[in-house]
Structures are given as structure tokens and as C-alpha cells.
Amino acid sequence: MQQLDQLLADFSSLAWGIPLLVLLIGGGLYLLICSKFLPFRFFGHAIQVLRGKYDDPNDPGEISHFKALTTALSSTIGMGNIAGVALAISVGGPGAMFWMWISAIVGMSTKFFTSTLAIMYRGKDSKGQLQGGPMYFIREGLGKNWTFLAILFSIFGMLGALPVVNVNQLKQAINDIILIPNGVEVSLMTDLIIAAVLVVFTSIVILGGLKRISTIASKMVPSMVILYFVLVLIILGINYTEVPKYFVMIFTDAFEANFIDGDAAFGGVLGALVLLGIKRGAFSNEAGIGTAPMAHGAAKTDEPVREGLVAMLGPVIDTLIVCTLTALAILVTGVWQTTSDNGVSLTASAFKDAMPGIGQYLLMICVFIFSISSLFSYAYYGTKCMSFLIGADRKHYYNYLYIASIILAATTSFSAMINFIDGVFALMAIPTMIATILLAPKVTKELKQYIIRLKSNHDEF
Template sequence: MQQLNEIFTTLHQYIGGNNWFIFLLLGTGLFFTLYLKFPQIRYFRHAVRVVRGKYDRITDKGDTTHFQSLATALSGTVGTGNIAGVALAVHLGGPAALFWMLVTAFLGMCTKFVEVTLSHKYREFDEKGMVAGGPMYFMRKRLNIPLKNNKMIKTGYWLGGFFAIATVLSSFGTGSLPQINSISNAIFATFGVQHIITGAVMAVLLALIIIGGIRRIASVTEKLVPFMAIIYFLTAIAIIASNYQNIIPSFLSISENVFTGTSAIGGFLGAGFAFAFNNGVNRGLFSNEAGQGSAPIAHAAAKAHEPVSEGIVAILEPFIDTVIICFLTGMVILSSGVWSEKVPNQFQKTDIIVLAGSYTESSEDNVAKLSNYLNNKSDIPLYTGTLTVIDGKILDNNSIIHARSLAEDIVVKKVGVLYSGEIVVTNGSVADTPNDLIFSGKSLIHSAPLTTLAYTQSFLGESGKYVVAIGLLLFAFSTAIAWSYYGDRAITYLIGAKYVMIYRIIFVMAFFIASFVDTTIIWNLSMLTVAFMTVPNLIGLLILHKEVKSVIGSYWVDFRKEHPNEKVPKE
């Protein structure tokens, strides 16, 4: 498992975690924002009217209403990224990472408008009469290279196939595995229910819903998404208000270190600008999926007589998902102060790093060395050898990093009993030690446990953990529902609708298994699959930028003729 995790991490450094990916993502959003004159602002009011069904026609073709498509797409984005992902971004990059999440969302509103418009324009109907759409369809039809004598190089055909394969992989890496993993961890931490039991129950519920296809999925999500979003919104506001004395300092911490990075504070060993920027953008993409090409698959099913209206509806997604929900989660975490505090917890072995020497937080030089190492600026000697443990205490004087912080009060147990013996360490890793050897102590925490802790630092007290557990269950489960549909549309594109049921069975099985698999490996896998979808989609959008502008212009010409008394944005 450790080797697999290292492969995922290494690949991510060259793909999604590399600067070229970040600039491609933000650059595409910035280009279309300027090229289309800030449609995420100018069309926002119109988007609300369209999603309410004000301009619907009885003759519109599709499987779902505008609102149902928005709810389905939101159910695919409002998930662990809003609870666990925000916490992970702050844990990795400090408060400044939240700022870059918001920037990604603002630009992503325009990117999502463009990708949904194109995908809806080139949607098809499969052999069962269901809508089949998504970026793979516009790639196949519009990205081929013409040659003489009516011949062409089928680049679009191969790009569409690559995107569809990446979508299937991402349905597991983004939509299934991290969702149930976060659910099972939260339920175990809150209610003590074993991971495998949670996985089994949720897998059965998932199977009952997704077997019914997009119509049943839409009928569930249009009720589930508004309910869970409103409850989470009201609760978050109440918790932030209860920590009112930290609201202004939290706002300042987000903005004042945007271009400098966050210095070491408490157990947090610091994060440079590049680390905050990269992790904020990556977590922002994981949360709202703008540019990834997933939401267009849901929107393709919407009943509409032309594509731009559905693209305009999609503007609302990153706003609701990231600008509102993610920002609230971030403010809960920052105003509580727990993001930089070490707390007792059980260590994940893949997060443990044994150093060759001894380091202390009281030494500025030690903190600088550790910070540079954690931010990939320099190496640090890692330990290889054995650690001696007597009655649960490690006798060797080697410092141990867990969750990017110097671990304290470490206790080692085996089957619930204090352990005595030796621990083999290879290049700083203890991941190959027996599964029944458990490490615990005080360190920083991240992902869902950090958000859970933050929710307890308010008037709710320990009851706050129940809000996160239930919210995470609903958010993550709805994401898995939506991603099962994205995956089955990709399967339809690749090999036909008759194989969709086989995919759904595999999807549910993987959903169950992931409930008791290491969280770190799952997060690293999800970051890879996101990049594999995003790159071909963004390239396709940029190539077809003139067509996008032309389609939008035609939409407003027709709209003014049909609704002469309506106030519309000036082009």
C-alpha cells in the first residue's frame, strides 16, 4: 500500500500538483472570463430565472428539468470537498489556501458555463432513448483535424475516448472511494459504528437509487441537495457567530498571507506561497469540479431547446458549492483555531515520517528546516533502522512527523495492549509494520476529523460532531449518486448502454470496499483522476472558444426576439 501511495504521489507531482496544471486551469477560466466579458457576473440574475423554469417550453427535449440537472450536478460537487477537502486545504496551505479556493471558484463559474454549453449542444440519445452527453461528444465531433480529399485525423475520437476512460476512473477516484471513506471515518469517530458496517448499509442504499438511472437520481437529488445545503448553511453561520471574536482575525488571515504564505503558528509548521496556491486551487477544483468536465454530463440531460440556457444555469454551481459552502466551512475551521492545534488522535501510518535526528519547535532553525521539507523546498535526513518500544513508549530519540506536525506523547499498541518490541523503519516509513500495530499521540489533524473538531468549538459543544457526521453522510452520499451517472454515461460512450448495469455493480462493490481503506491513498488517487479528466476538457474548450462566443451571441439574439420586454445583459 505504501508503494502504491508513493506512485500516486509521484505522478501527482508531475500532473495535477505541478504548476503547468494550475496555470492551465486558472488560465482557461481567466481567458473565458475576459473573452466573454465576465458572464459569471452579467448572467447571474438570468441564471436564477432560467433554473426556476421561467423560459421553459413544453416541447423541450431531455430527461430532467433545469433545477433537477442543477441539483444532480451539485450533488456531484457538494461532497467531501466541502467538508474534508476544505480542511485538507487549510491543513496543507494555511488560511491563504482558502483564498485561492475562492479565486478558483469565481473563474470556475465561467469555465463551467462554457463546458456545459458545448456539451449540451453536442449531446445525443443512446439506444435506450436516454440522453447521452458530456465533453467526450463535442471532442469526437469537433476536435478532429481535417485533411485534403475529405479525410481527417481523428484526434477528437481519441481525445473523447481518453476523457471517457478518465471519467470512469474518476467516478471511483472522485465520486466513490473518497466519499464513502470520509463517511465511514466520520460515523466511526462520532458513533463508534465499524467502517465495514457503514460501508455495507450505504452500498445497499446506493444500489437501490442508481439502478433507476437519471430519473430516479434526479428525483432524489432535487430533494436531498436543498435540504442538506440549507441545514449546513444555517449551522455554520451559527457556529461562526458563536466565535464572533475570531471572525475579523480569520478574515485577515485569509487575505494577508495570500502572496507570502503562512508562517509557523502553534503546531502548524508553515506553508509557502506555492504550497498554499497549489493546494487551494487543487482543492477548489476537487470541490466544484469546474473544468473537469463532470457536471456537463448531468446538464446534458436537461430539457432545453438550445444549449446556452443550460450553460447559464451551471454558473450557479461553483458559487453555491465553493463561494458559499466551502467558504463557510473554512471560516468555521479558522474561527475555531483548531487548524493549528495538536490534539490526541490515532495516527495513519502513511502520514508518519520518522526523521534521522531530533527536532524541536522551540528552535527557529529546526522549524525552518522542517517547513522547507514539508513544502518540498529541501530534503531532510530520514531514518532507516529499528525503533525500540517498551510499554508503548519509543525509546529512541528520533523525531516523528505526523500530519505535517511534530508528533508528541506517542503511544504504540498492539491489539489494544501497550506494545514492547522493535519497529522496522525504512526511509522514514513505518507503513509496512503489521496492521494490528497502532500509533497514537498528539499532532495536527486534517480532512473530516479537523472539521468535526472545529464544529465542537462552539455553543454546540460535543454535539457539533453529529452535525458534521450527518452533513458529511448526506453530502458524500449524494456525490456518489451523481458520479455513478457520470460513469455510466462514459461507459455508454465507450462500449454501449447494455454494459451500464455491469459498471453499476462494480461501482457499488468499490464503494463498499473503500469504506475501510486508508484515507491518504484514496485522496492521492482522486487527485490523479481529476487531472486526467481536466486536461483534455480544457484543451477542447480553448480550441472551440470562437464557437462558444458565436453560440452565446445567437442565444441572446433569439431571446430578445422571443422576450422583447425582458431586461437582458448587454453584449
């Protein structure tokens, strides 16, 4: 097990080198400049699109803008926001959150471009059904000569969609919050029982397809975000005197790196902190990774720019809002310095500290819903990748691999699972970002035409 842990740690650090950082952050900045800072100028219009102002039931696609966003968010608002932030702070201190913010702001433009492309270059699967996602916009937008990139994305996408971190952290939460405090001895058997329950739960939903996934996600995601939001605001209210101090510390420590516990990168501890923040930011909002465009590519619209604008809201909700709330809850309660907990257990400690007796159980409800909704979305992403590789009639084989990974994740260490997903996400980002940067001029041209159409209809934006 130790050898596997070390192997996956080496894989993750190799994948997250300077080239990937340049591609994700440098590429995102290039897209931000290309779009003339569109994410900030069109924010109000994006909200109007999300609210359904421009919906047309006759448009091509499977699901509404709102359902596309909630399906994408059900995979990003999950363990990245609870366990990922906790991991970032326990390893890097308050400053890690600042670099997560930077990755989210840059990620807004990346999400806009990748999801606009997902509609612009929808392709047909082997059954003739319209599909969207990086593998299709690579093939349709760049041409047949680039199919190898689309194949690489699909192979890595099948691995990246495995729910190993979600399941691992859900198991850890059940163990730490429910079983251990009630005197239940945690063992391989209890882990397997948790895995078995999750397998049954997941199988029922994922075999129902995208319509069922998006319907459930559109009901679960808004309610769980509101519940989590309220709980964290209560924690911040109880510790209100500490909030300004730690909010300022997020900025100061971002450049001082006083609390980082790890190896230097890019020549120093500050480099290690930047890398940690951006890596955790990518895990939280998945901008540039390529999963969200698969959900947004199924939206009912014939206006690619509109879907890009809706997708752009994702990093704002999951990283700038939800992750910041989690970070402040962990910081103001002081548990990041007083316990050796990591991942979801550290967040649970913050809830328990602020609301003794009930805090951790309320978090457990959020964790359960976050994890379950993520399980559904990722299954959809993985089957889309397999469908591209071996045909739509055989994509259901992915569900067997998916279910097997639930059992593996429930019986493996958190460090092994997070390193595996970090490494695979890095490999998914390479084809996604290369294709997006190459196709960026087509998106800016489409954006100009969209603005002309809006003005001719006298619409506000």
C-alpha cells in the first residue's frame, strides 16, 4: 500500500509541472485577454440566460441551461469544496485560498471558451445522437488529423470520472462523524458495507441516463448549496471577531507562505503554495479540465455563446463562494492549527467546534448529498468518454468499471486517491487546453456575431 501511495504521489507531482501550470493559468489568461475580459462584462446577461429568459424548447439538445449548469455543478460542488479546501489549508495554510481564487477568476474565461466550443462543435456519436465535449470539439473543430488528442482526452476522462475521491471522503465522513463516536469499530468490513450501499444507490440512478441525472441534480444542488451556505454563515457569525483577521491573512500569507508544509516547488516555498492553490482550484472548479463542457454540450440551445456564459458562472459559485466559506469556517474556528485532521475530517472538526453536538451531523447531510450528486454526474461523463472510444451501444460497460472503483475507493487511503485524480486531471487538461487555445479565434468571432444579434433585438447585456 505504501508503494502504491508513493507511486501515485510521484505521478501527481510529475503531471503537475511547470508546463501544465503555464497551459492552465497562462492559457486561461490568454483566453481572458482574447475575450476582452468578457466574464466580468457579461455577468448580468449570464444570470438572465440562466434564469431561462432566452430558453426555447425547440432548440437542439437534451436539457435546459439551468439543468446543464446544475449537472456540471453537482460534480464540481462536492468534495473539492469540502475536502479539497481542507486539504489545501492543512498543507498550505490560509494563503492557499488566494491562489484558488486566482485559478477561479482565470477559470471563468476558460469555462466560457470550452463550453461555447462544446455547443459550436457538437458531433454525432455512433447512434447519430448529438453530443458535446472536448473530444467532439477537438474532432469537429480541429479536424480528423487531431483525433489522437480526442482519443487521449477520452481515455484520461474515463479515469478522471471515477468517483474515487468522493467515495473515499464520504466513507471517511461516515467513519469519523457517525461510526467512531458511537463506539463502532471501523474495519475493512465496515468500509465494504458503505461501498455496497453506495453501489446500490448509484446503480439505480446512473442506469436512468442523463435526463434522470440532470433532474435529480437540478433539485439537489440548489438546496444543498443553501443549507451549506447557512451553516457556514452560522459558524462565521459565532466567530465573527476572527473573520476580518483571517480574511486579511488569506491575502498576506499568499505571498509569505508562512504555513506551508511540503516540498519547495519552482525554487521555493511560495512556488509550492501557488502550485497547491491552483491544483486544488482545478479540483474544485474543473476549469480547463474538460468535464463541464460534456454537461454543457447537452444543453438545449442554438446559441453557443449563451451556454458559455452560463458555464462561466460555475467557478464563481463553487470556488469564489462555496470554497471561501469552507476556508473561513476552518480558519476562524482554529481547527487547522489545533488538529491533525485532513480532508473532510478537518471541515467536520470546524463544524463540531462551532456547533457542538449537531454541527458535524449537519455537515454529514451536506457531505452525503454533495457526494451522491457528484457520483451521478461523473458516471455520465465517463460513459460519454467510453461512447466516443468504442461506440454508444457499448458505453454501458463503463458503469461496471465505475461501480468497481467505488469499492476500491472505500478501501484505499485519501492521499492515494487524491494523487490519482490530480494526476489524471492534469492529463485531461492537456488536450482540452491545447484545442481550446487553437480554436479561441473561432469563439471570439462567434461572440462578436452574438453581440450584434443581441443589439439588433434590443436586448440588454
